[in-house]
């Protein structure tokens with residue numbers, strides 16, 4: 001099963017290596033990792049999407065992460081009400097004639113053209129991973145030259161549903 | 175006792191006016207941390223540190239091993255016996271990489287170490303400079319934490335944090351990498367950077383509600399068993415465990431590293447469990463309906479095939495490391511915290527329990543009917559018998575270290591540890607070469623006690639250069655080589671599971687160990703028969719100085735009983751002659 005885990009970590013040299021090394025050593029499959037600074041100086045947030053077999057394995061991931069001295073807090077937010085986003089840059093083959101057609105495709109995705117050359121077009125899209133994937137599929141027939149994706153970054157919504165309330169609709173992965 | 179000391183009097187007061195350096199700061203921090211014994215080996219990148227040590231020579235007992243692996247295993251033995259952190263200093267590059275085996279060993283066996291490595295000058299880090307190794311990268315997975323100090327003002331704080339991390343929670347090794355320029359350069363007199371570890375707050379105090387669940391489980395249990403691990407030794411909870419088990423008459427099995435946590439000759443004690451454990455201990459773990467694990471980590475050498483491990487039990491697991499709980503075995507009652515506090519809470523809450531006497535007599539019957547056994551030859555020696563003589567001759571009071579292999583398992587089986595912290599062995603990593611240098615560290619930690627290193631002829635050859643330390647200090651370590659002219663444990667597996675294809679496991683030649691001892695001016699004796707051992711052992715053990723005893727034992731002897739790989743606890747072979 002796919003889970004989204006966030007970790008607040010101290011910005012110390014080697015912390016990224018420490019964590020990716022740990023995930024590799026314990027044979028946890030990472031689909032993506034994104035890292036960036038938070039509102040607090042010296043503290044970064046990491047968001048992992050991991051593929052784990054079962055809850056026991058999942059518990060191990062979070063416990064092992066928590067054990068790291070530079071890790072402040074680990075949360076599995078998969079089943080919480082969350083906002084999860086990814087950014088992708090997609091470079092496709094294009095020429096003057098196709099531009100309008102492509103514009104029509106990307107518009108519903110609220111994607112934007114960020115670079116144009118004689119025979120390529122670069123598009124930026126943000127959103128849930130499924131949305132990013134859907135756009136890439138639509139653009140594929142034009143000839144994708146390059147894709148750069150950030151991986152998911154996520155946090156919890158300001159308001160969490162009360163206990164007992166249906167949570168699934170908020171989840172990215174269901 | 176110390177022969178060579180006279181030559182090095184403190185005669186260097188003149189340099190005290192030189193400005194303070196990073197190295198001086200480091201030495202001060204060590205003194206602040208109450209370090210009295212240092213296992214160091216010099217080299218280019220740590221020259222400034224060794225120079226600063228020279229000025230403070232009288233503050234430390236400095237132990238110069240002949241290989242950095244010897245230094246770190248000695249530090250491990252020292253830590254295991256003294257309960258204090260072992261402190262190691264090595265140079266950059268090869269000095270640091272020579273420590274790797276010991277660091278990994280300390281990590282998996284939870285031994286507190288603070289390891290200092292030199293590093294090349296900051297200006298050239300990352301350029302493949304002479305003797306540069308990425309020791310941070312190399313040791314990240316095998317340390318509890320590691321630091322590279324990049325600013326001198328961080329150094330005192332980092333050292334304080336390192337000692338704290340190494341010795342609290344689940345103990346482990348912490349490495350501090352120090353660039354040479356940082357140690358060499360002048361610096362301020364003092365830096366007051368506060369100790370700051372917001373991501374490190376081990377849970378010490380167990381949750382009483384979880385203990386209540388254990389109480390409730392005990393109320394309905396019929397076949398409870400306690401598994402004692404090294405966590406009990408680390409938390410000094412031997413009195414508490416004894417009183418708890420005695421009060422409620424619950425039988426006890428131990429892990430390899432937990433030996434000594436519960437008296438080895440007590441009637442409630444079923445022996446070591448696991449691959450070469452006793453039938454009674456393994457059968458109890460198989461049949462139990464309530465398994466209370468205190469401070470053990472359910473290693474695979476203990477559990478055997480997981481499908482058959484305590485299959486009908488409710489599992490309670492007390493551990494200071496939450497990540498160990500539920501890692502290998504599904505746990506119903508997790509109790510995170512210090513073993514001593516947990517046991518105190520258990521003694522407080524759990525006053526009465528059902529009568530377990532039927533169960534107890536059942537497991538005690540197993541113990542009586544299936545004792546550990548060996549078949550004694552007429553005159554020749556076998557390892558089991560020789561080790562039993564050492565046990566008898568020392569009244570079970572000696573500090574025993576072992577290497578890894580058959581002799582290690584025989585010692586765990588036949589030396590009954592009635593007291594804590596007298597057993598030093600490499601469990602998790604199974605590091606050959608550990609036993610002899612660990613004995614040196616143990617002897618330094620307990621100068622008044624008898625220390626016996628029981629080693630194999632194979633493993634001893636991995637670190638025997640440390641005989642120099644015995645010679646230099648006249649350290650009275652007694653080395654017993656259980657000499658089967660083979661990598662016995664490997665030979666055993668090849669006999670059993672590879673149709674006797676003895677691939678590289680039998681030695682066609684061997685050094686003359688007695689002559690070797692003599693080369694280091696150490697008393698060496700070769701013993702060939704039972705009679706000879708019985709006759710000479712008392713004097714050899716009582717001898718005031720180091721002794722090497724080359725015990726020639728029969729090669730074909732195997733360790734039994736045994737759970738074959740992939741098999742369950744209830745499928746032991748060789749339980750009877």
Ligand SMILES: Cc1ncc(C[n+]2csc(CCOP(=O)(O)OP(=O)(O)O)c2C)c(N)n1
Pocket residue numbers: 577578579580581582604605606607629630631632633634656658660661662663664
């Ligand atoms: C450093 C290292 N290398 C290899 C092994 C694998 N190994 C385990 S036991 C053993 C044989 C040890 O032989 P010896 O020291 O003579 O002890 P014995 O089994 O004969 O008592 C070997 C090679 C190991 N545990 N450690």
Ligand SMILES: [Mg+2]
Pocket residue numbers: 579630631632656657658659660661662
């Ligand atoms: Mg041998």
